[in-house]
Amino acid sequence: MGVTCVAQVPVAEGKSVQQTVEILTRKLELLGAEKQGTFCVDCETYHTAASTMGNQGQTGKLMYVMHNSEYPLSCFALFENGPCLIADANFDILMVKLKGFFQNAKANKIESRGTRYQYCDFLVKVGTVTMGPSARGISVEVEYCPCVIANDCWNLLIEFMQSFMGSHTPGIPSVFGTKHDSIYSPADTMVQYMELFNKIRKQQQVPVAGIR
Amino acid sequence: MAEGVLSPGVNLEAFSQAITAIQALRSSVTRVFDCLKDGMRNKETLEGREKGFVAAFQESLHSVSRDLGELERLSNLVGKPSENHPLHNSGLLSLDPVQDKTPLYSQLLQAYKWSNKLQYHAGLASGLLNQQSLKRSANQMGVSAKRRPKAQPTTLVLPPQYVDDVINRIDRMFPEMSIQLSRPNGTSAMLLVTLGKVLKVIVVMRSLFIDRTIVKGYNENVYTEDGKLDIWSKSNYQVFQKVTDHATTALLHYQLPQMPDVVVRSFMTWLRSYIKLFQAPCQRCGKFLQDGLPPTWRDFRTLEAFHDTCRQ
Numbered sequence: 185m186g187v188t189c190v191a192q193v194p195v196a197e198g199k200s201v202q203q204t205v206e207i208l209t210r211k212l213e214l215l216g217a218e219k220q221g222t223f224c225v226d227c228e229t230y231h232t233a234a235s236t237m238g239n240q241g242q243t244g245k246l247m248y249v250m251h252n253s254e255y256p257l258s259c260f261a262l263f264e265n266g267p268c269l270i271a272d273a274n275f276d277i278l279m280v281k282l283k284g285f286f287q288n289a290k291a292n293k294i295e296s297r298g299t300r301y302q303y304c305d306f307l308v309k310v311g312t313v314t315m316g317p318s319a320r321g322i323s324v325e326v327e328y329c330p331c332v333i334a335n336d337c338w339n340l341l342i343e344f345m346q347s348f349m350g351s352h353t354p355g356i357p358s359v360f361g362t363k364h365d366s367i368y369s370p371a372d373t374m375v376q377y378m379e380l381f382n383k384i385r386k387q388q389q390v391p392v393a394g395i396r
Numbered sequence: 397m398a399e400g401v402l403s404p405g406v407n408l409e410a411f412s413q414a415i416t417a418i419q420a421l422r423s424s425v426t427r428v429f430d431c432l433k434d435g436m437r438n439k440e441t442l443e444g445r446e447k448g449f450v451a452a453f454q455e456s457l458h459s460v461s462r463d464l465g466e467l468e469r470l471s472n473l474v475g476k477p478s479e480n481h482p483l484h485n486s487g488l489l490s491l492d493p494v495q496d497k498t499p500l501y502s503q504l505l506q507a508y509k510w511s512n513k514l515q516y517h518a519g520l521a522s523g524l525l526n527q528q529s530l531k532r533s534a535n536q537m538g539v540s541a542k543r544r545p546k547a548q549p550t551t552l553v554l555p556p557q558y559v560d561d562v563i564n565r566i567d568r569m570f571p572e573m574s575i576q577l578s579r580p581n582g583t584s585a586m587l588l589v590t591l592g593k594v595l596k597v598i599v600v601m602r603s604l605f606i607d608r609t610i611v612k613g614y615n616e617n618v619y620t621e622d623g624k625l626d627i628w629s630k631s632n633y634q635v636f637q638k639v640t641d642h643a644t645t646a647l648l649h650y651q652l653p654q655m656p657d658v659v660v661r662s663f664m665t666w667l668r669s670y671i672k673l674f675q676a677p678c679q680r681c682g683k684f685l686q687d688g689l690p691p692t693w694r695d696f697r698t699l700e701a702f703h704d705t706c707r708q
C-alpha cells in the first residue's frame with residue numbers, strides 16, 4: 185500500500201463519459217502502462233433512523249459503507265469528517281441487523297468501475313462513476329506504491345498525473361494535509377472516494393435542475 | 397664428508413646395516429618376480445606342480461616381509477639428522493671445507509639478509525602509500541582529516557565487540573537512521589538499517605566488510621517465514637531494485653582495506669542521502685520522474701540526486 189490520490193476528470197467537451205475514459209486510457213497505454221484487470225469501489229449511504237435521534241435538535245448523520253476491490257476482504261464504514269472503521273466484509277450483514285438504527289438510502293448507491301493499470305511502481309485506476317443506471321462522471325486514482333508518506337511523494341505524483349491528465353491534474357487532496365509524516369492508509373483512499381462521490385452527487389443536481 | 401658431521405643424531409653403524417638390508421630386500425623382491433615369471437615347473441602331476449609353485453611363491457613372499465621388517469627396525473636406529481641449525485639443512489653448507497671455491501654459504505646468508513631488508517622496506521612503503529590513498533578518499537567522501545582514525549586491524553577476524561562498537565557509533569551519528577545488529581549465523585553480523593519512513597536495508601557483513609546489501613520499501617516485509625532476515629529476495633518495487641543495484645556499486649566504490657570502519661561509515665553516509673528519495677528532483681534534468689522512476693542515483697562525492705540515465 186502506497187500513497188494514493190483520487191481525482192475527478194471532467195467529461196471532455198462534445199464527448200461522452202465513455203469516450204473521455206477511452207481518451208485517458210489510450211494516453212496511459214501510450215505512456216507504457218499495462219492493463220491489469222478491473223477494479224470497483226462502491227458506496228452505500230445510511231441515514232441514522234429517526235427513532236434513535238435524541239430530542240436536542242440533533243441532525244441525522246450520514247454514514248457511508250464502502251467496498252474496494254483492492255481490499256476484497258474488508259469493508260469500510262465512514263462518517264463525513266468522522267472516523268473511518270475498517271471491518272471484515274461481512275460487516276454488511278451487521279448493517280442489515282442494525283436496520284432500526286441505520287437505514288439504507290438505496291437510491292444513493294454509487295460506484296466507480298473501470299480498468300486497473302500498472303506503470304512502473306504506479307497503479308492507475310480509471311473508472312466510470314455510476315449512480316443507478318446512468319454514468320455520472322470519471323474517477324482517476326493514482327497510487328505510488330513504494331512510498332508511505334503522502335507529503336514525501338506529492339510532487340512526484342503531480343508530475344506523473346500531469347503526464348496523462350494534463351490540465352485536469354488535481355490539487356493536493358485534503359487528507360494529505362492532516363497526515364504530516366504519519367503513514368498513509370487504505371482508509372485515506374476511501375475518504376477521498378467518499379468526497380469524490382459526494383461531489384459528483386451534488387454536481388449532478390445542478391445540470392438536471394438547469395435543463396428542466 | 398668427515399665422520400662426525402652427521403653426528404650426534406646419526407648412528408653410522410646402523411646406517412651401513414640399513415644399506416645392506418635394502419640390498420637384501422631388493423634381492424628378495426626380485427626373487428618374487430622371478431618366481432612369478434618362471435611359473436609352474438614341470439612335475440608329474442598337475443597337483444604337484446601347483447603345490448610346488450605355491451610353496452615357492454609363499455617362501456619368497458615371506459622373505460620379502462622379513463627383509464622389510466629388518467629394514468624398518470634399522471631405520472629406527474639410524475636416527476634423524478640434527479634440526480638445530482638455524483638454517484636447517486642449508487646450514488650444512490657452512491661445513492664445506494673448500495669455502496674459497498664454493499662460497500655458497502656466505503652467498504646464502506647475504507641473500508637472506510637482503511630478503512629481510514626488502515620485506516621491511518616493502519612494509520614501510522605500504523604504510524606510506526596507504527596514508528596517501530586515505531587522504532584522497534577522505535577528501536572524496538567529505539570526511540574531515542581530523543577524524544581520521546589510527547590504523548585499525550585489517551584482518552577478517554576482528555572481535556565481534558569491535559564490530560558492535562563501530563556500528564553503534566554509526567547508529568548514533570545519524571538520528572534518522574536506525575541500525576539493528578544481529579548475528580543469526582555465527583560471528584558474521586547482519587544489519588537491518590531503517591532510514592526514516594523511506595526504506596529498509598539489509599546489510600550482510602563479514603567482519604567489518606560489507607558483503608551484500610538489499611534495499612526494500614519501508615512497508616515491505618524483510619523477514620522470512622521463520623522470522624529470520626530475508627537476505628535473498630529482492631524488493632517488489634522497481635525503485636528499490638534500482639537503489640539496490642546502486643548500493644552494490646557503492647560497496648565496490650568505497651574500498652579501503654586498511655580501514656574497514658571508514659568504509660562502513662562512508663557507505664552509511666551515502667545511504668542516508670536516500671532519506672529524500674521521493675522528494676529530491678534530479679540535479680540534471682530537474683524532474684522527479686524518468687521512465688516512472690525518481691532519481692535513484694546518489695553521487696558518491698556530493699550525494700546529489702540524479703536519475704540513473706542523467707548521471708554524466
Ligand SMILES: [Zn+2]
Pocket residue numbers: 678679680681682683686702703706
Ligand atoms: Zn534526470
